Amino acid sequence: MTQQEYENMELLRFTTAGSVDDGKSTLIGRLLYDSKSIFEDQYETIKKTSERRGEEGVNLALLTDGLKSEREQGITIDVAYRYFSTPKRKFIIADTPGHIQYTRNMVTGASTANVALILIDARNGVMEQTRRHAIIASLLQIPHVVVCVNKMDLVEYKEEAYEAIKDEFSNWASKLDVKDVHFIPISALNGDNVVDKSENMPWYGGTTLLYYLENVHIGSDHNLIDVRFPVQHVIRPYNDEFHDYRGYSGRVAGGVMKKGDKVTILPSGFTSTISKIDTYDGELEQAHAPMSVTVLLEDDIDISRGDMIVRENNQPEVSQDVEIMVSWFNERPLQLRGKYTLMHTTKECRCIIKDIQYKLDINTLHRNLEDKDVKMNDIARVTLRTTKPLFADSYRRNRITGSVILIDEGTNETVGAGMII
Amino acid sequence: MNYQLNHLRELESESIFVLREVAAQFENPVLMFSGGKDSILMSYLAMKAFYPAKVPFPLLHVDTGHNFPETIEFRDNWVKKIGAKLIVGSVQEAIDKGMVVEEKGVNASRNGLQTAVLLDELEKGKFDAAMGGARRDEEKARAKERFFSHRDEFGQWDPKNQRPELWNIFNGKKHFGEHFRIFPISNWTEMDVWMYLAMEKVELPNLYFAHERDVFDRDGILLANTDYIEKKPNEKIVKKMVRCRTIGDMTCTGVWESQATTIEDIITEVSTTRVTERGGRADDKRSETSMEDRKIKGYF
Known part of the structure; x- marks a missing residue:
């Protein structure tokens, strides 16, 4: 891979929620395996475990096995973070349990996600758990939702089964606050429409799950309108070279900040102008979410951690x-x-x-x-x-x-x- | 105008945010430095986070006495370069004082002893936050680790009772005597680390690049020949072109046959390698849950 290629990769975070039976672990295992993110020693370990347990074939779900206590109970208790990448994007999966008693874990996983991946068993249709996941995605304002109708192999890959579930979910979800919903019929077990297009569902003209994850537009997921800069730490070098340097470091939480912008400091209400946006790699003309930068102002104002720099005409x-x-x-x-x-x-x-x-x-x-x-x-x-x-x-x-x-x-x-x- | 950062810049920004949060929320933090690429990355990011001020916390190296000599040389140059203070905790001293007892036998390693010395150094320095370069992609127990990981007064990790972590709000509150382990590069993968170090042209210990070395085979893992390891009669020393994928103790860090002499070669190698980097770590092979067990006791 060349430097130019990896410097064009983006980061996408998605969350999954599910129970033992709906094939969530198999789907994640499939994504990791088919995108060649599984190493031989990991594969050998799960192969041995599958054999020891007397299972048929290699159980990809074992790849997502976590802590000892979880393996003993056969469930996911906590949020587990998993990683894979393709030449286009790096993916962070927040893998969470789906049972109601783990709502808090689902909320945690959803808090930073760009995409919520919701699994529906094609045989069972929209269940209580499906609705719960969608409600959490809506409450936590995950920008994109992709609904995978899984286990299509068990309904003979029938279009009607898929369409019925799609309609049922769409009708119900209309009362939620989710803007972008996408549907894909898959079989995680056999790999249909996960990474490779399925030959078993010629009636489906859409993309595979991986193609969707690689291409869904995430450029607008951050707020780029309202300038919000929570001051995290004040940088004062106290040395000869930077004698009067007083920088406010933090991560841009919203909007686009530019050198020369008139700003207001909260809570004091004092106003000033951005004189410099500084980083180790040099000065920047502008900064946007989620960049970590250091902001310098023209006027000497008392500012500390917890204060917020905003635009004069756009305040929280x-x-x-x-x-x-x-x-x-x-x-x-x-x-x-x-x-x-x-x-x-x-x-x-x-x-x-x-x-x-x-x-x-x-x-x-x-x-x-x-x-x-x-x-x-x-x-x-x-x-x-x-x-x-x-x-x-x-x-x-x-x-x-x-x-x-x-x-x-x-x-x-x-x-x-x-x-x- | 494109407002989308590439994945390396987004990871960088997240890690810098975490490092600054540590400086803001804790009184006496310390950065754990092993000399490996992950702690080099972490300290490099710390230099960026506080520029043009100095890194506002010291680096702590727990020296097992079984390090590759190249590691120690690199460490001393590196701290000068980034302008940080260095503290060294010595396992050898702890053994001499009788604080810990050395393991015996052919697979003897000082890896386990590091934990006791680490906890002792944290106590001596009254450190309330120790930053480590562990990544979640390394190992299944680490996949569930938080950025801010709470430890009780014995330094123990309770995997079932971790604090939830949402958005980018980190709760570093603790009682007297407790401390935090903090993992600023949690979300980086091995590949991300290499790509970033290449992009930024960061200097690295030459152990990472292919070089000729005396090695021997033990249970399918190549180990560097050193007096620190007791050899079995059937283990023959051979010369090979090798490099390290991780840098730890000489007694338990496997070396890999490789021709990769530049960081670009390494990226090509890593992207085609089919074995995890910890696949060469004898300390992880002791049992299926060895990392989880060690972490509960206070290991990183």
């Missing part, structure tokens, strides 16, 4: 009262009037849960106004009051400036993840 909501959809992660239920540490971009403060409005049924989208007991894996709409104002956008507009995590003040555990409404 500055408020201490925040409405969020919270996904609860902890065995100890969410406490009404409870106090938690809150992290939002690079800012940290405390918050109190002022109100629990409703609990969302993750299988049906039904809003439960009576039962407000928010336990592990529940998703609920709550109102917070924070000790310091947040500089927030709605999660729909920006996944970085629209997200928060809640931390238990006693145990320091991350207990909840919130999406600002």
Whole structure:
């Protein structure tokens, strides 16, 4: 591979969710195997294990086997990250369990994904689990959803079976907030339409799954409109060469920042102009999400971690009262009037849960106004009051400036993840 | 105007974000430096992250005393180049003091002893965050590791009770006496590391490039000839053109027959190789879950 080729590769993150039976592990194994991302020693190990267990052929699902405890129980408990690449793209798979008791893991995997891969067993059609995965993809605002109707070999590769499922899913998903849905009939076990086009389904004129993953347009997945630069760390070299250097480093969370831009600093409200966008590799004329850069300003203003640099005429909501959809992660239920540490971009403060409005049924989208007991894996709409104002956008507009995590003040555990409404 | 970064720049940006987050959230972080390409990459990214200021944390090398001499030479030049402070923890000293006991037998390795010395150094230096160059693609237990990995006061990893990590918000909160292991290059694969080092023209230890060396075959793995390894009677020393794919202890790092003398050759070789880089690590071959077991005890 030449330097020019790998310098043109892009990164795509996708999430999968599923249970033991729907063929998720087989599909991932198939993608890894057919894209030649499996090494001989890995293949030999699973071949031996398959033989020892008396299985027919090599069980590709074993490639995604994880921790000892998971192998003993035959399930995926946690999020496992897997990697493969083609000459066009590098892929990061966040592989998560699909059962309702692991909703929090699915939410975690979905939080950074460009694409959600949803599997449907062609024999069973749209099940509760399918709906749950789609709802999570919608809540977490995954930009693209690809629905794989799997096990087509078990319905004799019939077009009607595929079309019926496609219609059923489309009708139901119309009430979700997913913009880009794509369908592909596959057999993960036999490899139909995964990497190579199937000869068993001549009626299907679309692309294979890998072709879709290699070509889906992800250039607009980041917000490129609203300039948001959460200050992460202040760089002061304290040496002769850079005596007066004061740079604000961070990762652009939205928009395109340019040298010479008039900016406002939150929370102080002071204004200045970007004098330099600096990196180790030299000065840049502009920077966009998700670049990590160091910004210098013309004026000497007191700025520290947790502050945010924005454009004068395009500012986030500055408020201490925040409405969020919270996904609860902890065995100890969410406490009404409870106090938690809150992290939002690079800012940290405390918050109190002022109100629990409703609990969302993750299988049906039904809003439960009576039962407000928010336990592990529940998703609920709550109102917070924070000790310091947040500089927030709605999660729909920006996944970085629209997200928060809640931390238990006693145990320091991350207990909840919130999406600002 | 194209606003899409290539995959190497996106990985770079993510790792720089994590490194800066460590400097911001912890009082006394340290970067684990082994002399291998992953820790070279990590410290190179740290230099970028804080430019033009100096890297705001020291590098810690746990020297087993069984390192390739080339590793030590490279290490000393590298820290000067990136302008960082170096701390060396010595396994030999720990053995001499009776803190740990050396393994015996033909497959004896000081790999396991590193953990005790590492934990001791972390305690001595009162470090609250130790950054490691582990990658999730290396091994199945590492596939589930977090960027910010919480450790109790014994340095242990509890795989079933890890903190969820969402978006790019990292929770580094801890109780007194606890610390964090941090893995800034979690999402890089072996191939990504090579491509990036080639793109950036980063200097590397010559062990990675093909050279002639005395080696012998043990259970299908080629090991460099050294006094540190007790040879079995049937193990014959031969001269071969070899290179390292990973750099660890001489006692457990396999070398590979190779003609790759440039980084471009290595990229070609890696892209056609059908065996994982840890396939040559004797320490991983002890049992199916050896990495998971070692990590639980505090290994990286």
